Amino acid sequence: MPALVLLGAQWGDEGKGKATDLLGGSVDYVVRYQGGNNAGHTVVVGDQKYALHLLPSGILSPGCTPVIGNGVVVDPSVLLSELSGLNERGVDTSKLLISGNAHVITPYNVTVDKVTERFLGKRKIGTTGRGIGPTYADKINRVGIRVQDLYDESILTQKVEAALDVKNQILTKLYNRRAIAVGQVVEELLGYAEQIRPYVADTVLILNQALDENKVVLFEGGQGTLLDIDHGTYPFVTSSNPTAGGACTGSGVGPTKISRVIGILKAYTTRVGSGPFPTELFDEDGEALRRIGGERGVTTGRDRRCGWFDAVIARYATRVNGLTDFFLTKLDVLTGWEQIPVCVAYEIDGKRVEELPYSQTDFHHAKPVYEYLPGWQENISKAKTFSDLPKNAQAYVKALEEMSGAPISAIGVGPGRDETIEINSFL
Structure with missing residues (x-):
């Protein structure tokens, strides 16, 4: 019954895509359990680079079934575009499964997201403007549209009408925007229905049956621990639960079935969007980390804010996720510094x-x-083994492990699929 959770232990962008891809050949299912196309993963396979926004990284592993769980919010146009792009590059996407209970990002969710951020001005959260937050808000307010609703035009129309009753009042009277027509939204959403029908399934049943059959299931979180709606640096957070508990609610698999929780930890720290960041650098070191590490958001295209490793955050991630292991990424980026500061506490x-x-x-x-x-x-x-690393690099890894509170079981020494040192097997 090997179910593993793999998640970000900082503010996201730690290299989860590479970690998932490495495990993808050894697992039967890879499940996205929260977030939407506001989460970007870059996976390098040979000389090919893939930027994934909504699809699970396991879609690049032959024999692995990628699953979009019920906790994800799905923009159908983005989904179809991403599938088309992979198909054109020869990637087989036919095994993808999408939960019928996943919520749909509608055109009005995107509109509300963008106009609200502009309205907030200096107080903006720093969202991606992709409708993620408003979709989760509709879900909690019980006016959300689910994937299964695309197959009942009557229910879909009723739900869109209910949602727009309020949203059109806000758009027209508060933001001075044009009202959105119910029929236009319904028509657009119905247009996606048959295209995604082959992928829609009862993923809760399928995943639990797979675990009962001793299949290996990997749950892949988007964003990171410090962006969790409950446990992150609120209000500068995402709208869902990237932490380990979110894997259960976002997939329908109970916590007793999870055997390991792996935190992805960058050898330094980055953040996209607004909010406090204690180790952020505004000098030449910060610019060097950004340049050498290629720190630009996969989904947003925004430069990431860069800073030194923060052990306080790492310890927090260990605690709230119950981490059993760390995967340390981008150690190679730190090559060349005479000394490397590590944040061990705050004042x-x-x-x-x-x-x-x-x-x-x-x-x-x-x-x-x-x-x-x-x-x-x-x-x-x-480097292929831990002993291949320079003594100072070994000491750096050991220090981070001791400070962070969980063993480092793998180390990324480059972007490629094969540029990884495996210390302890995750499986």
Whole structure:
């Protein structure tokens, strides 16, 4: 009954796509359990680079069944475009499964997202403008559209009418926008129905049956721990639960069936969007990390904010997710520094704090307390075993492991599928 959860242990963009892809050849199902096309994964296979936004990374692994779970919000146009792009490149996408209970991102959700962010001005959250938050809000308000609704025109029309009753009032009277026609939305959504019908299934039943048959199921989170709606740096968070608990609610698989929880941890720290970031760098080091690490959002195209490794955040991720292992990525990016600062604690109002403060105000005022570890100059991209790494690189990994509270079982030393050192098997 091997069910594994793989998630981001920072603010997202840690390299989850590569980690999932590496495991993809050894697992039977890869499940996205939350988020939407606001989460981007880059996977490098040989000399080919794939940018995935909505689809599970397992779609690139022959023999693996990729699943979009009930906790995901789906933009049908993005889904079909992404499938078409992969098909054109010779990737077989026919095994994809989509939960009929997943919610649909409608055109009005996208409109509301964009106009709201513009209206907020300096107080904006920094959303991707793709309708994710408004779709989750509709879900909680019980006016959401689910994938299964596309196959009952009467129900679909009633639900769109109910949603637009309020939204059109807001759009016209608050934002001075044109009202959205019910018929236009219904027609557009119905146009996707037959195209995605072959993929729609009762994924809760299928996944539980697979686990009963001793199949290996990997649950892939989007974004990261510090962007979780409940456990992240609220309000600068996403609209769902990327943490390990979200894998259960977003897939319909119970927690007793999960055997390992793997946190993806970048060897430094990045963040996209607004919100506090204690180790953020505004100097040449920050620019170097951005340039060498190729730190540009896969989905947003925005430059990522860069900073040194934050062990306080890593410990927090270990705690709230129950992490059993870490996959450390992009260690190669740190090659060339004489010494590498690591944030081991915060200073808040003159006091040393070693755990993430629960208060938004305290976290906003947190100043990093650094320890400095010796760097290395050698190219590590060809390293195949831990002993192949320079002594200082080995010491850096061991220090991060001790500070973070869970063993580091794999290390990324380059972007390629084969540029990984496996210390302990995840399976």
